Amino acid sequence: MRFFPLLAACFEKKLFIRERNGISRKDYMQKDHIRNFSIIAHIDHGKSTLADRLIEMTGTLSKREMEEQILDSMDLEKERGITIKDQAVQSIYQAKNGEDYMLNFIDTPGHVDFNYEVSRALAACEGALLVIDASQGIEAQTLANTYLALDNNLEIVPVINKIDLPSADPDKVRKEIEDVIGIDASEAVLCSAKTGEGVDDILEAIVERIPAPVCDDNKPLKALVFDSKFDSYKGVLLYLRVYDGTIRKGMKIEMMATGATYEVTEVGVFKPAPVNVDVLTAGEVGFLAAAIKTVGEARVGDTVTDAAHPADEPLPGYRKATPMVFCGLYPVENTDYDNLRDALEKLHLNDAALLFEPETSTALGFGFRCGFLGLLHMDVIKERLEREYKLDLITTAPNVVYQIDKTNGDIELVDNPSAFPDPTVIATVSEPYVTATIIVPKDYVGAVMELSQEKRGEYQNMTYLDEDRVMIHYSLPLSEIIYDYFDRLKSCSRGYASLDYELSGYKPSDLVKVDILLNGDPVDALSAIVHRENAQVQGRRLVERLRSLIPRQQFSIPVQAAIGNKVIAREDVAALRKDVLAKCYGGDITRKRKLLEKQKAGKKRMKQVGTVELPQEAFMAILSMDKKK
Amino acid sequence: MERWEQFQGVYVHTPFCLQKCLYCDFPSYAGFPDGVRQQYVGALCREIEVRSLQQELPVAKGATVYFGGGTPTVLTVEQIGKIVSTLKRCGWWNRPAEATIEANPGTVDAEKLKALREIGFDRISLGVQSLQDKELGALGRIHTAEQALCATEEAKQAGFRRINADLMSGIPCQTVESFRNTLTKILQLNLSHISAYSLILEEGTPLERLAREGKVQLPDEEASFNMYEMTTEVLAQAGLQRYEISNYAVPGKESVHNTVYWNYEPYAAFGAGACSFNGKERRTNTADVLQYIKGSANLSLAALKTDTGLWQTESPDRKTQISEAMIMGLRMTDGVNLQKMQQRFGIDILESYGKEIQILLDRKMAECGGGTLRLTPYGMRYGNRAFEAFI
Incomplete structure (x- = not known):
C-alpha cells in the first residue's frame, strides 16, 4: 500500500x-x-x-x-x-x-x-x-x-x-x-x-x-480480558479492553499470567452482532479469537500482550470470583451422569465462577457438588442445564461453606451438610456473614427488623434517606439470606424493600446438622445445617413439608428429623389404601393406557431412595417450608 | 383359526338416556327427540350392513352380542328388534354364546322385558347402582330402589336366567353400613352376576366439579376402602366369586362378552362413540350423534377404505399391543396366559419384563404358576402400579 x-x-x-x-x-x-x-x-x-x-x-x-x-x-x-x-x-x-x-x-x-x-x-x-x-x-x-x-x-x-x-x-x-x-x-x-x-x-x-482513555498505540500491547465466551467454531472469544498497543489478525499474543501464546485468528467489535475488523487499537473495546480451547487457558482478568514485544508489567487483574452458595446436582437418570458432566464443562467455559466437582450420595448416586455466586446464579445454571441440555436434574438444598475448627487443631471447610463432621470432633463452627443494606419506606422498618431478627441478624445502624425512606444495615448469616430472606423481605414490605449485601467474614455460630430419615434410613441429600436454637422448629417444619411433598405409597412412610441419634420430629406419609382403575372395557383402553403412561412418566421424574419415591422438590423442601408462615 | 383372528364379540351402542347421570362421562345424551332416535337406528343399521360387506375379520361362531349405552332400553322394542334383525341378516348375530342388553330399571316394565327376551337376549345387565334412594338421587339416577328391585324381579319372570346388577361404592351420601345394606338386599335376589365399581370421579363430569368445589361429600378414603374390601368378602360368602377387579359371578356365569375385552380379543362395535378392535387397529366412531347419522348416510363400501370423518383409527404398535394385553389380562383373577402371549406376540413375558415382574412377585402383588401371571388380591388393590410395570 x-x-x-x-x-x-x-x-x-x-x-x-x-x-x-x-x-x-x-x-x-x-x-x-x-x-x-x-x-x-x-x-x-x-x-x-x-x-x-x-x-x-x-x-x-x-x-x-x-x-x-x-x-x-x-x-x-x-x-x-x-x-x-x-x-x-x-x-x-x-x-x-x-x-x-x-x-x-x-x-x-x-x-x-x-x-x-x-x-x-x-x-x-x-x-x-x-x-x-x-x-x-x-x-x-x-x-x-x-x-x-x-x-x-x-x-x-x-x-x-x-x-x-x-x-x-x-x-x-x-x-x-x-x-x-x-x-x-x-x-x-x-x-x-x-x-x-x-x-x-x-x-x-x-x-x-466521560474522559477519553489515556493510552498509546505505540507502547507494547496491554489488553485486559474482562470476559470470555466459548464459541464452538472459533474457540474462546476474549472480550478485551486495549490499554496500550494494537492487536491485529495474525499477530502472536501471550497471556501474561499463564505464559501461553496464540496466533490471533480474528479481531472484532460487537455492533452488537460480532463484526470483524483489521485492528483493535489502544483505548478500544472488542474481541479476539485465537483458537483458544478452554477458558481456563485465557483467564478473565489476565493481560494479553504481544509475544514479540511483551509489556513489562501486566495490568492489575481481578480477584477470583468466590462461589458462596453450594448445592448438589444429580441426574434423575443415573445414565445421564456423563451428559451432566459435559454440560457443566460447557457452561464452565463461559462462566468461570461456576465450580463443580464429582460427589457421591448414598441416596442420589453420582452427581456433582457445585458452587455458585448466589441463588440466582444457581437457578440460572440449573435452568440452562435443563433447558439447553435437556437434563432432568435433582438439586439439593443450597448451603454456604462452613469453617470447622476441630478439637485437634485442624481447620476444615465444609460445603456439603452430609460431610459435616461428628459433633465430638468439632471445637467451633463458623459461618459466613454478610453486611446487608436494606432500603425501605419507614412504615415497614418494624417488619424488616422483626424478619432480620428472626433470621439471626444483628442490627447495625439506620439512616433516613429522606422523610419517608430509611436505609438499614444488618449483619446477617449468609445462609439465612440464601434461604428465603429476600422473598420474605419483599412480602413484608409489600415489594418496596431493596436489598444488597456483601460478604463481611466468618463468625462462630452454634450450628448443628439435622438429618432426615425416611423409613428409618438417613437420606444424606436431605441433611441440613441449622442453628441449634432453631433446630427443633426447623426439623419439625422440614418433616411436615416433606410429608406433604412425598407421594403416598403402598405402605406408610415415617419421616423423621434427628440430631445425631436423637429424633426431634416425626411425621408419617399415610399409606395409599388402593390405587386401581375400577372400570376398563373395550372403548376405554386407549384412554386408560394414556392415563397410566402419564402416571408412569410422572414417577420417572422421581428419585427412588430405598423403597421411597421422592419428587425433585423434596430435596429443596427446606427452601419452601416457611412459605405458609 | 386363532381366537384373536376373528371377531369374538359384537357391541352396539345407544347414546341416549332419559337423564344424564352426574358421574357419567360416556358418550350418551339426554333430550334428543324421538325423530333423531329413529334416524339413529337407521344409521346404525346402515353401518352394520356396510361393515358386514367389508369382511374385515370373520365373525367367530358364537360371538357374543352386547347392547350397551347410554340406555339401550330407551329405544322401542321395534327399534331394538330392527337392529337385531339387521345383525342377524348381516351375520353378526350368529348363535351368540351370550346376548346381553343393558337396562336402566326406570325404563323397563314386564312387557318390555318379555319382548327383549323374545327378540333373543338371554342376559340382562341392570344399572341398579344402589338400593338407597338418597344415594340414587345424589348420583342423578332416574329410578328408585324399589323400581330397581321390581325390574330385577320382572326380568326373572320374563325368563332371564342371567342377570347382572351394577353397583357402585364410594358414592355421595353412602356409608359403609348403607353399602352393606345394599349388598345384603341385592344378594337376596340370587343374581348370578354383580359388577361393583368404586366411583371414579371423571374429569369434566358434574359430580367431579361438585366434589372439587366441596358441594358434595364423598365417603372418605378409609370408608371407600372398607367398602371395596367388603364387596369381595360379602359376595364371596354368597357364592359370587371375583373374576375381575370389579366383577363377581357364580362360577360359570361370568360375562363372556366382557372377557373378550380383557383377553384382548377382536370385537366389532357399532354406533356413535363405539370403539372396534380388529386385533391390530382400533376404530372409534364419532361420539357426535348427528354427525354419526350424517356420516352413516354417506357410507359406502368404497368410503370404508377412506377417511369419511365418521371415525378415527389408531394402530397401537406391537409393544403397545403387548402392554395393553397385559393391562387388560391382569384385571382378571385368572391373569394372563403366558403361552398364549408367546403364540400371539412371539414374546416371552417373563423374560422381557423379568425385572418388573420380579418386583411385583417380591412385593406379593403378583403370582406366577401354571403358565399364567396373575395379580394377588393385594396386587389388584394397587392394580395401577402393577399395570405400570408393562407400560
Missing part, C-alpha cells in the same frame, strides 16, 4: 464511507474521540431499555432491527428481565459539535449475585451512567454499584430515568443522590428511555463528561 499512496487514499476514503454506514474503521478514530462506559442501576430502573435506546439512536441498529432489549440475548435473561453476562457494544455517534465519537458500551449484570462481573466490566471503562428511577429513588443496588464504580475511579454521570411516569420526582432523587451518595447531581440528566426523551442529552454527556 505504501507504494501506491493514491490507491491507499482511495481505500481510506471508501472505508471512511463504510464507517459512516455503521461499519467501523477505528484506525481513524483519535483517542480523544473514544468513550468507554457502563450503565449501572438497580434492577428494574431501566438499564436495558436505556441501552436499547442508545443503540437505536446512534444508528447502530435501525429501529426496524431493534429487538426489545437486544442486549439480553439469552432466553433466560429475557424471561427474567435481567442481564447475566456482560456484553460490549460499539457505536459511532455524531455529536452536536459535528464530530464522530466511538462509544463502547459495556453492559453489566444488575443482580447482587453478579457484582463480581459488574466490577470486571467497570474496570474496562472510564465512566459510568448511574441510572436511577425517578419515582423509586436510590435503591440498595444503586449504592452498591456506585461504590464499585467509585472504587474503579470512574466518572459518574447520574441519569434520572422514567421522568414520563406521573409519580416521577426528579428533584427528590437529585437530593438523594447528593445526600446519600455524595456526588454532585446538579447536572444529572433527565430522561425517559421508554419515550426517548433526553437520550440525546445522555449521549452528549457521555462525550462531554
